[in-house]
Amino acid sequence: MARALVVYESMFGNTKAIAEAIGEALAAEVVEVSDAPDVLPDDVGLLVVGAPTHAFGLSRPATRKSAADQAAGDRVSTGRGVREWLDALAPLGHHVTAHAFDTRIGTGRLPGSAAKAIARRLRALHCAVPGKPVSFHVGGTPGPLLVGEPTRAAAWARSMLVGNQA
Secondary structure, X not given: OOEEEEEEOOOOOHHHHHHHHHHHHHOOEEEEHHHOOOOOOOOEEEEEEEXXXXXXXXXXXXXXXXXXXXXXXXXXXXXXXXXXXXXXOOOOOOOOEEEEEEEEEOOOOOOOOHHHHHHHHHHHOOOXXXXXXXXXXXXXXXXXXXXXXXXXHHHHHHHHHHOOOO
């Protein structure tokens, strides 16, 4: 059976918490993006990638610096971001089903989405991306996650398995 891998970038720990909820529901390995492999192992058949939405999209060095300036404590991700990892990821030599998620402020309809940018990059790598990107919500820039978001993330992950999308 193919293995599942969850890769995340997180500044304040909110995206990490969502990634961990997804990983637990999928019985998947959960990896911070700095530790993610540059060549996806052949036994990975399901890839879930998530990042915080910064300035209406995926983080960049400047937006990560801005986040660091706002951090009251230690940041989770201090190296490369998901953008750089996906840009450097070696072309896939096997079938991979992939899903994208992000964390973002509030539940309103703000423009831009890290998850949509992740999904585009995953498709460019020839991953099958069967579902729409999903956003999980935080109460402000440093968080916290809104009540129930980790539970919703776990349910989303389980739906990947039930819907034969894994």
